[in-house]
Amino acid sequence: MMVKIMTGHRVGxxxxxxxxxxxxxxxxxxxxxxxxxxxxxxxxxxxxxYMESGxxxxxxxxxxxxxxxxxxxxxxxxxxxxxxxxxxLVYPDGNKWQLVVLHFEAELMNGELKLSDETTSxxxxxxAEINTLDMNGLDRKRVLDGFxxxxxxxxxxxFVI
Numbered sequence: 001m002m003v004k005i006m007t008g009h010r011v012g013x014x015x016x017x018x019x020x021x022x023x024x025x026x027x028x029x030x031x032x033x034x035x036x037x038x039x040x041x042x043x044x045x046x047x048x049x050y051m052e053s054g055x056x057x058x059x060x061x062x063x064x065x066x067x068x069x070x071x072x073x074x075x076x077x078x079x080x081x082x083x084x085x086x087x088x089l090v091y092p093d094g095n096k097w098q099l100v101v102l103h104f105e106a107e108l109m110n111g112e113l114k115l116s117d118e119t120t121s122x123x124x125x126x127x128a129e130i131n132t133l134d135m136n137g138l139d140r141k142r143v144l145d146g147f148x149x150x151x152x153x154x155x156x157x158x159f160v161i
Contacts, residue, residue: 002040004090005161012085012098020099021061022048023106024079024146025071032124033146035133036068039118044125044133046103046142049118061104069122070114073106080145080154082138087161103142136161 006014024046025034035044047068051060058075065073082101089097113122125133127147135143137160145154 002092006088006090007086010085011088015088015090015096015098018089018097018099019051019060020048020101021051021057021064022046022101022103022142023061023065023073023075024103024142025065025073025106025108027124032126033130033143034069034071034122034124035130035135035143036119037121039120041136042120042134043139044130044135045139046146048101048103057102058104061102061106065106066111068116068118069111070116071111072109074109076105076107077151078153079103079105079148080142080156082141082156082159084156084158084160086158099138101138101142103145105146 026032034047036047037043038045047065048061049064051057061075062073065071080103082103083099085098087098089099130143141156141159
């Protein structure tokens with residue numbers, strides 16, 4: 001399912017707010033993070049997706065990670081919040097979304113990495129390796145924020161995909 005991206009001054013007002021949750025999951029060394037390759041565009045991304053009604057942020061994050069990777073995680077802390085009033089995602093079914101994304105650091109608890117109907121590949125990558133991967137701007141920003149040594153939450157009010 002290909003998503004059309006519209007940009008322009010306050011174009012987000014033409015859609016609804018879509019709340020997403022994603023995870024930064026480090027390997028045992030703390031030097032590599034887990035990325036998945038998405039079916040819809042073939043690009044590398046952090047695991048995550050939209051919240052469902054009746055879920056908390058952490059429940060949504062855990063569910064999305066499990067659905068996309070087969071891994072059970074524990075959500076540790078909020079890394080960043082991302083939105084842009086100047087960006088709108090338009091889906092083939094006509095739904096239009098201005099994203100509000102919460103990105104969490106999560107630790108691996110259980111499970112075995114596996115592919116899903118949303119992913120074609122997965123792997124743990126160092127920052128140097130990630131710099132060579134095909135990723136959209138929001139995923140790259142979340143990866144960089146995840147590797148940051150800052151314990152402060154990043155607030156991003158206008159990102160680029």
